Each structure stands twice: as C-alpha cells, then as structure tokens.
Amino acid sequence: MYPAISIIAFSTLSGAGFGLMIWLGLGFGSDEQLSAWVSLIIAGGLAAGGLISSIFHLARPDRAWRAFSQFKSSWLSREGVMALATFAVFGIYGLTWLLTENRPVGLGLLMSLLAFTTVFTTAMIYTQLRTVVHWHTPLTPLVFISFSISSGGITLIAIQTILAGGQLELRTLVYGLIPLIFAGVVKAIWWQRAAHTQFETPGTATGLEHLGKVHLLDRPSGAPTWLTKELVFVVARRRATALRRICLAFGIVAPLVLGLLAWNSPSLLLTAILVFFSLVMHLIGIFAERWLFFAEAEHVVATYY
Amino acid sequence: MTSLPQPSKKKLGLVIDLDTCVGCHACVISCKEWNTSGYGAPLSDQNPYGKDPSGTWLNRVHTFEITPNVSRCDQPDAPAQIVHFPRSCLHCEDAPCVTVCPTGASYKRSEDGIVLVNEDACMGCGLCAWACPYGARELDQAEGVMKKCTLCIDRIYNENLPEEDRIPACVRTCPAEARHFGDLGDPESSVSKLVAERDGFTLMPEKYAKPVNHYLPPRSRTDIDGPEPFALASLAEPEATGFLGWLDKALERLN
Numbered sequence: 408m409y410p411a412i413s414i415i416a417f418s419t420l421s422g423a424g425f426g427l428m429i430w431l432g433l434g435f436g437s438d439e440q441l442s443a444w445v446s447l448i449i450a451g452g453l454a455a456g457g458l459i460s461s462i463f464h465l466a467r468p469d470r471a472w473r474a475f476s477q478f479k480s481s482w483l484s485r486e487g488v489m490a491l492a493t494f495a496v497f498g499i500y501g502l503t504w505l506l507t508e509n510r511p512v513g514l515g516l517l518m519s520l521l522a523f524t525t526v527f528t529t530a531m532i533y534t535q536l537r538t539v540v541h542w543h544t545p546l547t548p549l550v551f552i553s554f555s556i557s558s559g560g561i562t563l564i565a566i567q568t569i570l571a572g573g574q575l576e577l578r579t580l581v582y583g584l585i586p587l588i589f590a591g592v593v594k595a596i597w598w599q600r601a602a603h604t605q606f607e608t609p610g611t612a613t614g615l616e617h618l619g620k621v622h623l624l625d626r627p628s629g630a631p632t633w634l635t636k637e638l639v640f641v642v643a644r645r646r647a648t649a650l651r652r653i654c655l656a657f658g659i660v661a662p663l664v665l666g667l668l669a670w671n672s673p674s675l676l677l678t679a680i681l682v683f684f685s686l687v688m689h690l691i692g693i694f695a696e697r698w699l700f701f702a703e704a705e706h707v708v709a710t711y712y
Numbered sequence: 713m714t715s716l717p718q719p720s721k722k723k724l725g726l727v728i729d730l731d732t733c734v735g736c737h738a739c740v741i742s743c744k745e746w747n748t749s750g751y752g753a754p755l756s757d758q759n760p761y762g763k764d765p766s767g768t769w770l771n772r773v774h775t776f777e778i779t780p781n782v783s784r785c786d787q788p789d790a791p792a793q794i795v796h797f798p799r800s801c802l803h804c805e806d807a808p809c810v811t812v813c814p815t816g817a818s819y820k821r822s823e824d825g826i827v828l829v830n831e832d833a834c835m836g837c838g839l840c841a842w843a844c845p846y847g848a849r850e851l852d853q854a855e856g857v858m859k860k861c862t863l864c865i866d867r868i869y870n871e872n873l874p875e876e877d878r879i880p881a882c883v884r885t886c887p888a889e890a891r892h893f894g895d896l897g898d899p900e901s902s903v904s905k906l907v908a909e910r911d912g913f914t915l916m917p918e919k920y921a922k923p924v925n926h927y928l929p930p931r932s933r934t935d936i937d938g939p940e941p942f943a944l945a946s947l948a949e950p951e952a953t954g955f956l957g958w959l960d961k962a963l964e965r966l967n
C-alpha cells in the first residue's frame with residue numbers, strides 16, 4: 408500500500424492527541440492552571456492537526472462533511488463521528504477546567520472513553536479490510552491504541568517535567584514507561600504474525616491454480632496507473648528490516664533510556680531536555696512504524712500484477 | 713445508504729470465457745469509449761502522449777502464462793498455456809466496497825444488484841478501492857471521484873438504442889464472444905446455463921465478497937493436443953484439378 412504522508416501524519420499526531428486526552432480525562436497531570444492550558448492546547452492541537460492532515464488525503468475535500476452520514480455501516484464514517492463527539496466533550500471539559508479551576512471527573516471519564524473509541528475506530532478502518540491480510544487482525548487496533556496511549560503519556564510527562572522546571576516525578580515516569588514497553592511488545596507480536604501470513608498467489612487469485620503454475624506475462628498497461636501506485640507499492644520492502652530497527656530503536660528503546668537517564672540526571676535543565684528528546688524520539692519511531700504499516704502491507708490486487 | 717440491500721432476485725452480471733478470450737483488448741477500448749461519454753464524469757487520461765501515460769479504465773485485461781503441472785499432462789515437455797484475463801467489477805453480492813464508503817456515494821441497487829457510485833457525493837477518499845479484492849475501482853485523477861464499471865446501465869435499459877445494442881459495450885464488442893451478459897439470479901437464463909455447463913467459477917471466494925460475475929475456465933491443453941498432431945503442412949498443398957491441374961503439372965515439368 409502506498410504510504411501517503413497525509414495519512415501517516417494523521418494517525419501519528421491524532422493518536423498522540425487523543426492519547427493525551429485519555430490521560431487527562433482520567434485525572435493525570437497537574438491541576439494547576441498553567442499546566443491545564445498547556446496540556447489542553449497541545450492535546451487539541453495534535454488531534455485537530457492530525458484530522459486536518461487527513462483531509463488533504465481526499466481528492467474532494469469540499470465533500471468531507473458527507474463522511475459523517477454513514478456511521479451505521481462504515482468505520483471511516485464512525486471515526487469521523489467519534490472524533491467530532493470527542494472534540495465536543497473535550498471542549499466542554501477544557502472550558503470547565505479553565506473557568507472553574509476544577510476538573511469535572513465524570514466529563515473527564517467520558518472524554519477518555521470517547522478518545523479511546525476514536526482511536527479504535529481509526530484502527531478499524533484498516534483492520535476491516537480482508538484485502539490486506541497484514542492488517543486484518545485484532546492486533547491492529549491493539550497496536551494503534553497502545554501507541555496512542557504511550558505517545559499521549561510521554562507527551563504528558565514532557566509537559567509536566569518542563570513546566571516543573573525539570574522536576575521529574577518517579578510516579579509519572581512509571582506511568583509513562585509501562586505503556587511504552589507494552590506498545591513495543593504488541594508491535595513485535597504484530598510483526599511476528601505478519602511474517603507468517605498466507606498470501607494469495609496468481610494461481611489462487613485467478614482461480615486457475617489447477618492448470619499449473621500461473622505467472623504474469625503482460626500487464627494491462629505499460630506504465631503505472633493510479634491503481635498500481637496505490638495498491639502495488641513495492642519500493643519500501645527491501646528497506647523494511649532497517650526501518651523496523653529504526654522504529655524500535657527510536658520509538659521504544661531511546662525513550663526508555665532517555666527517560667531513565669532523565670530520572671538520574673544531575674541537573675534540572677538536563678532532565679527537561681532529556682524528557683523532551685524522549686518524546687521527539689518516540690514520535691519519530693511511531694512515524695516510521697506507521698510508514699511501514701502501509702509500505703509493508705500487501706494488497707491482494709498486487710497478485711494480479 | 714451504504715448498508716447493503718436485501719439480496720435481489722435479479723442479479724445482473726457478466727460471464728467471461730477464459731477459453732475463448734484472445735486478449736485483443738477490444739472490450740477495454742469500447743468500454744472506455746462508451747463510458748467516457750456516458751454515465752458520470754469522463755474517464756480522464758494523464759499524459760496520454762507522454763512518457764508515462766496513465767488513465768482511468770473500468771475494464772483491464774491481464775495476460776498470464778500457465779506452466780502445466782507435469783503430472784497432469786503426463787508429458788514432461790507439455791507446452792505452456794496463455795490465458796487472457798479480463799478484470800472489471802464483479803457486482804458482488806456482499807460488496808465490501810459499498811459498506812466501507814463513509815459518504816453514501818457507493819451503493820448497490822436493490823432491483824438488479826448493480827453496484828454504482830453516486831459521483832456527486834463521492835469525496836475521493838479511495839477506501840472503496842482498498843476494500844475491493846479485484847482492483848475494480850479507479851480514482852479519476854481529473855475529477856477526483858471514484859470510477860467503476862456500471863454494467864453499462866445507460867445501455868441495458870436504454871430504449872433509444874436498437875434491441876441488439878441493449879447489452880454492455882464490452883459484450884457487444886467482443887469479437888470472440890468471450891463476454892456474456894445476463895441475469896445470474898435466474899437459473900434458467902442463458903448465462904446461468906453457461907456457468908452450469910462449463911463449470912463456471914467466481915474469483916477468490918475466500919474474500920467473502922460473493923461476486924455475481926463468473927469466469928469460465930480455459931480447456932486444459934490435453935484436450936487440445938490430440939495424440940496425433942495434425943499435419944498442417946498438407947493443407948498448404950494446392951490440389952488443383954481440370955485445366956488448372958494440367959497447367960500446374962506443365963509448370964512443374966518446366967521447373
């Protein structure tokens with residue numbers, strides 16, 4: 408599958424934004440006003456930025472509003488509806504928090520639940536496709552959700568630590584790093600499964616297997632078409648192993664190591680810097696992971712080519 | 713709504729004969745010719761006279777080579793077989809392209825099962841093309857909307873056309889009569905009988921899309937290659953009689 412930057416940015420950024428909403432809604436993070444402002448703006452900004460970037464993927468963005476209509480049957484439509492609902496509750500929650508200086512607990516829990524569901528519906532857009540066997544597994548929503556929670560968590564740690572002038576609480580660190588390890592394990596299992604998936608062959612795809620070994624002699628067109636560019640993307644696979652290493656090194660190992668270094672750091676400034684970099688590394692890692700998610704996935708139509 | 717309708721009794725579709733298809737691409741061309749000026753937006757081309765021409769087509773033909781399994785033919789040097797494989801929308805009963813559509817643009821008609829795109833509602837997200845197991849949908853690069861085979865809905869019900877033209881353009885054009893159109897929901901229809909007689913099959917049933925279109929398998933090469941290969945050269949020998957026969961012999965003597 409063609410790894411479109413607009414979609415990768417969408418799921419990485421909005422994943423982190425909704426992940427941060429999940430943490431905030433559960434009552435994590437400091438109650439102070441400055442912290443409230445900063446974390447709310449970052450959560451809303453990340454989620455909205457991601458959603459706006461997804462609109463760039465549409466050939467007719469002027470008709471995007473129509474996507475809210477088919478929630479009964481379509482996961483993409485459900486995703487739109489859930490994102491809108493999450494934003495509505497997020498808006499009320501944020502305003503109440505900022506105006507009354509109190510965090511409404513019930514509303515917060517509702518916001519967490521909605522943000523969680525939104526990430527789930529995003530993952531289901533890919534999971535539902537029988538045409539891409541790599542994606543068609545319950546592990547896919549698990550990967551999306553665990554990376555969303557880990558990136559939201561590390562964002563929250565970074566905000567807290569920087570606002571506290573480099574004070575890193577052990578409690579926060581533990582909250583942030585457990586989802587990180589979990590996400591790494593889930594992704595490793597996902598890759599393990601991907602390595603053992605059964606693909607169609609030209610023989611099974613044409614139904615002519617019983618006649619012998621089927622292979623393509625002539626494509627329908629000499630030059631690439633939209634269909635082959637979109638579904639038969641193959642450039643990345645050769646680099647897959649290297650990119651997986653980048654994904655694990657940047658996404659999981661680096662934030663872990665930097666987080667532990669920050670905990671033991673001699674100066675507050677250094678702690679703040681290390682925590683910030685662990686967030687940047689983690690996001691780069693997820694970006695690589697999402698890029699591979701598309702680039703490595705093989706669409707069944709590729710077997711006709 | 714992109715929920716699927718109750719399965720209709722009438723299931724219009726195509727039956728494609730892989731035995732007789734000669735791979736001439738005439739159906740590809742006539743499909744484009746009819747549909748670029750028919751239903752919805754034209755089928756655009758990008759860079760048509762340049763180095764990497766591409767464009768939107770609703771029907772494409774692949775060509776496969778099949779190397780026989782030796783055990784089947786009992787001939788170690790059995791010749792390979794060429795199969796031309798036309799690929800267009802199969803108007804699936806459980807069309808996954810329809811249910812994934814977020815805008816309601818993709819739908820399946822309840823009266824005859826034809827799967828269509830309402831181009832005024834399509835936002836060009838491309839998800840339906842990802843969901844289709846058969847590569848039957850292409851996003852038009854000029855119009856930004858999804859295009860697919862309409863089963864020539866603007867021909868088959870078109871009373872302004874002479875009776876014999878009220879079939880899909882690709883079927884009407886095929887010089888080998890490899891494409892057949894009809895109601896696959898009616899067991900008595902000519903297409904259903906053809907499927908029954910010739911062991912027609914659907915593509916990738918394991919993707920659960922339940923295609924309506926069927927394919928007829930090519931005959932195996934053992935049926936074609938008799939034990940005694942026919943001496944074609946003898947046909948080329950003219951067998952002249954009468955005056956021509958005498959002239960022939962006379963010329964041969966002069967030679």
Ligand code: SF4
Binds near residue numbers: 827844
């Ligand atoms: S062949 Fe593809 S586009 Fe046509 S109905 Fe089936 S899934 Fe949809």
Ligand code: SF4
Binds near residue numbers: 818
């Ligand atoms: S490209 Fe158009 S028809 Fe296809 S799923 Fe998106 S909105 Fe629906």
Ligand code: SF4
Binds near residue numbers: 743771801860881
């Ligand atoms: S039925 Fe019509 S639209 Fe479909 S492939 Fe044939 S000519 Fe093209």
